[in-house]
Amino acid sequence: MICDFLKTCCADPMKFIGDWFVLLPAIVLLLAGGAAVVMRNLIHAALCLTLSFIALGIVFIALGAEFVGFVQLLVYVGAVAMLIVFAILLTRPDQLTKSGSAFSGLGPAGGAAVGFVALVALLGFIFTSPLAKKPLPASASAPVADIGQALMGDYVVALLAIGVLLTAALVGAAVIAMEDKQP
Amino acid sequence: MTIALIPILPLLAAGVTALMKRGQRVPAATLVIAAQAASTVLSLLAFLQTLGAEGAHGEVARRYFNFPWLSIGSETLSLGLLLDPLGAGMVLMVSFVSLLIFIYSVGYMKEDANFTRFFCFLSLFSAAMLGVVLSNSLLLTFICWELVGLASYLLIGFWFHKPEAAAAAKKAFITTRIGDMGFLLGMLWLYSASGTLLFYDHGHGCLEQAALTAMATKTACVGLAVSNCIALLIFCGAAGKSGQFPLHVWLPDAMEGPTPVSALIHAATMVAAGVYLVARMFPIFSATGTVSVALTTVAWVGAFTALFAALIAVAQTDIKRILAYSTVSQLGFMMLALGVGSVTAAMVHLIAHAFFKALLFLGAGSVIHGVHEEQDIRNMGGLRKYMPVTFVTYAIGMMALCGVPFFFSGFWSKDEILHVAHQWPVSQLPFFMAVAAAFLTAFYMTRQMCYVFAGSYRGHAHPHESPAVMTVPLGILAGAAVLMSIPATPAWPWFHGYHNGEPITFDFARLFEHDFLTIAGLSVVIVAAGIGIGYFLYRQFAAVDPLARIWSSGFRTLANRFYVDEFYHATVVRALGLLGCLAAWIDRWILSGIVRLVGALSLAASSLSDLFDRFWINLGFDSICGGLRDGGQLASSWESGRVQGYLRFLSVGAVLLLIILGWLLT
Amino acid sequence: MTLQILLAISAILFAFGLAATLSRSNSIMILIGIELMLGAANLNFISFWRFSENPSDLVGIMFAIFSIAVAAAEAAVGLAIIILVHRRLKSVEADDANNLKG
Numbered sequence: 001m002i003c004d005f006l007k008t009c010c011a012d013p014m015k016f017i018g019d020w021f022v023l024l025p026a027i028v029l030l031l032a033g034g035a036a037v038v039m040r041n042l043i044h045a046a047l048c049l050t051l052s053f054i055a056l057g058i059v060f061i062a063l064g065a066e067f068v069g070f071v072q073l074l075v076y077v078g079a080v081a082m083l084i085v086f087a088i089l090l091t092r093p094d095q096l097t098k099s100g101s102a103f104s105g106l107g108p109a110g111g112a113a114v115g116f117v118a119l120v121a122l123l124g125f126i127f128t129s130p131l132a133k134k135p136l137p138a139s140a141s142a143p144v145a146d147i148g149q150a151l152m153g154d155y156v157v158a159l160l161a162i163g164v165l166l167t168a169a170l171v172g173a174a175v176i177a178m179e180d181k182q183p
Numbered sequence: 184m185t186i187a188l189i190p191i192l193p194l195l196a197a198g199v200t201a202l203m204k205r206g207q208r209v210p211a212a213t214l215v216i217a218a219q220a221a222s223t224v225l226s227l228l229a230f231l232q233t234l235g236a237e238g239a240h241g242e243v244a245r246r247y248f249n250f251p252w253l254s255i256g257s258e259t260l261s262l263g264l265l266l267d268p269l270g271a272g273m274v275l276m277v278s279f280v281s282l283l284i285f286i287y288s289v290g291y292m293k294e295d296a297n298f299t300r301f302f303c304f305l306s307l308f309s310a311a312m313l314g315v316v317l318s319n320s321l322l323l324t325f326i327c328w329e330l331v332g333l334a335s336y337l338l339i340g341f342w343f344h345k346p347e348a349a350a351a352a353k354k355a356f357i358t359t360r361i362g363d364m365g366f367l368l369g370m371l372w373l374y375s376a377s378g379t380l381l382f383y384d385h386g387h388g389c390l391e392q393a394a395l396t397a398m399a400t401k402t403a404c405v406g407l408a409v410s411n412c413i414a415l416l417i418f419c420g421a422a423g424k425s426g427q428f429p430l431h432v433w434l435p436d437a438m439e440g441p442t443p444v445s446a447l448i449h450a451a452t453m454v455a456a457g458v459y460l461v462a463r464m465f466p467i468f469s470a471t472g473t474v475s476v477a478l479t480t481v482a483w484v485g486a487f488t489a490l491f492a493a494l495i496a497v498a499q500t501d502i503k504r505i506l507a508y509s510t511v512s513q514l515g516f517m518m519l520a521l522g523v524g525s526v527t528a529a530m531v532h533l534i535a536h537a538f539f540k541a542l543l544f545l546g547a548g549s550v551i552h553g554v555h556e557e558q559d560i561r562n563m564g565g566l567r568k569y570m571p572v573t574f575v576t577y578a579i580g581m582m583a584l585c586g587v588p589f590f591f592s593g594f595w596s597k598d599e600i601l602h603v604a605h606q607w608p609v610s611q612l613p614f615f616m617a618v619a620a621a622f623l624t625a626f627y628m629t630r631q632m633c634y635v636f637a638g639s640y641r642g643h644a645h646p647h648e649s650p651a652v653m654t655v656p657l658g659i660l661a662g663a664a665v666l667m668s669i670p671a672t673p674a675w676p677w678f679h680g681y682h683n684g685e686p687i688t689f690d691f692a693r694l695f696e697h698d699f700l701t702i703a704g705l706s707v708v709i710v711a712a713g714i715g716i717g718y719f720l721y722r723q724f725a726a727v728d729p730l731a732r733i734w735s736s737g738f739r740t741l742a743n744r745f746y747v748d749e750f751y752h753a754t755v756v757r758a759l760g761l762l763g764c765l766a767a768w769i770d771r772w773i774l775s776g777i778v779r780l781v782g783a784l785s786l787a788a789s790s791l792s793d794l795f796d797r798f799w800i801n802l803g804f805d806s807i808c809g810g811l812r813d814g815g816q817l818a819s820s821w822e823s824g825r826v827q828g829y830l831r832f833l834s835v836g837a838v839l840l841l842i843i844l845g846w847l848l849t
Numbered sequence: 850m851t852l853q854i855l856l857a858i859s860a861i862l863f864a865f866g867l868a869a870t871l872s873r874s875n876s877i878m879i880l881i882g883i884e885l886m887l888g889a890a891n892l893n894f895i896s897f898w899r900f901s902e903n904p905s906d907l908v909g910i911m912f913a914i915f916s917i918a919v920a921a922a923e924a925a926v927g928l929a930i931i932i933l934v935h936r937r938l939k940s941v942e943a944d945d946a947n948n949l950k951g
Contacts, residue, residue, distance in 0.1 A: 049881050056888050084928065106831070121838055126860060140899050147914075166918065169922035169923070177929040827944075
């Protein structure tokens with residue numbers, strides 16, 4: 001497979017460079033994701049997560065789904081990552097000397113093993129499935145106007161449902177996190 | 184079947200009186216006496232009927248009525264009532280004497296608190312005795328025999344708070360019971376030998392010819408014929424009831440009861456039941472001939488008892504005890520008569536004896552009542568001045584008993600006995616023993632008369648004559664004692680003919696047959712000698728008995744009744760006591776030991792079971808529960824509350840599902 | 850650039866997210882793991898859209914957009930819950946929230 005990849009790279013240099021637009025952020029994505037998983041310091045982990053979100057957005061843009069990429073950057077990086085950082089700051093432990101283990105009492109080995117097993121299974125499916133061997137189509141474009149049309153047209157129910165969901169989530173989160181006003 | 188009423192009326196009176204309260208004296212006495220009077224009237228009618236009845240020549244006129252009582256499978260026990268000359272005379276005597284004694288008791292027991300109970304028991308006794316006389320079945324006889332024994336026990340122990348009376352009642356019951364054991368065995372043997380206990384039953388009864396020949400020809404142990412064995416066993420019962428040696432010991436002690444009881448039961452009627460039984464069963468006794476082993480035994484026992492009891496009576500000092508031994512002696516005479524083969528002589532003497540012995544006892548009761556419950560003759564004396572009626576009637580009775588000639592029934596009846604004893608082919612010794620006993624009878628009666636009525640009064644009470652309710656029966660009995668002499672003479676063998684169904688004629692010539700006059704003369708001489716010597720020795724009261732002065736050791740032996748009671752106590756009573764100790768030992772150590780052993784085994788088994796339960800079953804349960812608990816704890820450990828744990832399982836499950844889905848799809 | 854590469858990248862990212870969720874003690878780290886998994890799913894969607902026969906259907910795009918919206922809502926609510934739990938238990942360790950222990 002890697003031999004084919006190298007052959008393709010050498011055969012079509014333009015495509016080769018185009019591919020690296022996807023691959024490079026993908027590698028950053030994986031590295032940042034891995035770092036976020038193993039970091040002890042919570043803030044560092046959150047920042048690595050932010051980096052991985054950014055990389056993912058760039059991957060989306062590189063693949064041609066610009067709108068989704070920007071949405072990813074806006075929502076994930078702008079909102080979710082911030083939320084996570086705020087939550088980390090709000091839930092600092094009282095005694096800073098408390099040094100609990102970063103990994104749960106159940107042990108990291110178990111979790112890693114399950115992850116590994118899932119990875120192996122998924123990879124097995126990916127590389128044996130005939131569906132995944134398709135070649136890259138010429139180009140794919142997703143103009144925003146078309147996305148807007150689709151949203152308001154075919155997917156309007158889902159859009160409205162999402163609206164309700166977000167409203168409920170907003171109200172719910174506000175209620176949950178509210179201070180108790182008992183005297 | 185109106186003769187059934189004769190015993191039933193007093194029985195009903197006894198039942199009703201048993202329910203009456205202590206204070207209801209007049210109704211109780213009236214009811215009992217009325218019932219008895221009715222029985223007497225019925226007996227008289229029955230007697231008159233048998234007088235008129237005539238059987239075939241040589242056969243006795245008999246009427247009987249049998250009814251089945253108990254059926255067991257194919258065997259049926261029947262009871263029955265019989266009326267024949269033997270029974271009719273006896274029943275008339277019994278009911279008449281009982282009636283007179285009941286009337287006498289009204290006066291005698293007037294101060295007693297338990298008046299009602301006394302009459303209830305008297306009536307019960309009367310019913311049972313009449314049942315014995317009228318029965319046609321040995322089983323019914325036995326039932327009524329035991330009832331008579333019961334009534335005797337109740338009446339002897341009437342004053343039960345006196346320990347001597349209670350002991351005497353027990354002694355009477357136990358001694359007669361020993362005899363009754365023989366009676367029962369004889370009854371059972373008779374039933375098995377002849378198949379029936381009815382006396383007369385249209386040819387099938389046990390006293391009828393077919394059964395008798397069967398029993399006479401079969402022999403049992405020791406070479407004796409079956410009929411003799413049965414007869415000897417039945418004689419045991421008769422000997423117990425009639426106080427023959429060696430079962431005589433209860434009769435003198437039975438004087439602890441009130442005097443009417445002594446008169447009725449122990450003089451006239453109950454003790455006569457033994458003689459009556461032998462007379463009734465005479466066909467069995469004589470089945471192998473008039474000189475059978477059974478009859479010989481009866482004769483010897485009777486003769487010995489007559490002499491033995493008369494000897495003891497000579498040395499007694501209690502007025503009633505002298506009469507008691509006299510009764511034993513006279514019963515010996517009756518048994519002797521039966522033994523030598525003459526039922527008639529025995530029955531004549533029985534009926535005559537009943538009258539004059541009842542008279543003597545009632546007279547003694549009158550004397551005791553008059554000197555305020557004093558019974559020792561040494562403390563009496565000169566009572567002929569204070570109690571004339573009693574004296575005269577007592578004298579008549581005494582003369583009848585001694586056998587003063589011609590006008591007194593005792594002379595004729597005793598003479599008849601001496602006569603038939605003299606004619607016995609086996610031995611003359613019983614005859615001489617009877618003669619000696621007759622001499623002694625006259626002697627001790629004279630002794631008693633002198634002690635009680637002659638001389639001057641030595642006691643401390645104020646003697647007085649008894650009331651009319653007591654003296655009138657005395658008079659009636661005295662008259663009977665005299666009148667009975669008439670039917671007893673052999674010149675007019677009325678009894679003989681009546682019993683045997685022969686025609687009765689009055690013939691003086693019979694007086695001269697069979698050495699009758701010789702024996703009559705001998706007995707007159709004997710009686711005169713007895714009375715004479717007695718009067719000579721005792722006309723003056725002496726502090727020490729004259730006989731004691733003559734032969735002190737012999738007199739002491741007689742006074743102590745030949746030490747028979749002491750002998751029984753040392754042997755039989757002691758043996759029973761040892762047997763009782765042995766039985767108690769077995770019960771306490773062996774039987775109770777077994778029970779305790781069983782108990783200990785149960786306890787051991789239960790503790791074993793407890794150990795098993797505790798260490799085996801419980802452990803099983805405990806381990807099961809432990810297993811369940813551990814399983815539960817294991818399951819609960821899965822619920823750690825930790826989300827990541829749950830998630831891991833979820834993930835693994837999802838991955839597995841994924842793999843399976845992929846597998847299925849490819 | 851084949852679909853397989855992109856899918857493999859997405860699988861690796863997903864495995865990272867799963868491992869983080871299952872093994873980190875802090876609840877916020879768990880949430881980070883969930884976000885990683887959601888990101889991997891979004892990459893899957895976009896990859897399939899890119900390699901589909903008819904990209905103008907925009908199915909994958911739509912999926913991704915809605916997925917991002919849901920993820921945002923879920924992150925908000927989840928963090929609010931974590932803050933509430935922190936207020937009650939004074940701790941954000943996942944092991945400390947074990948009141949449902951049996």
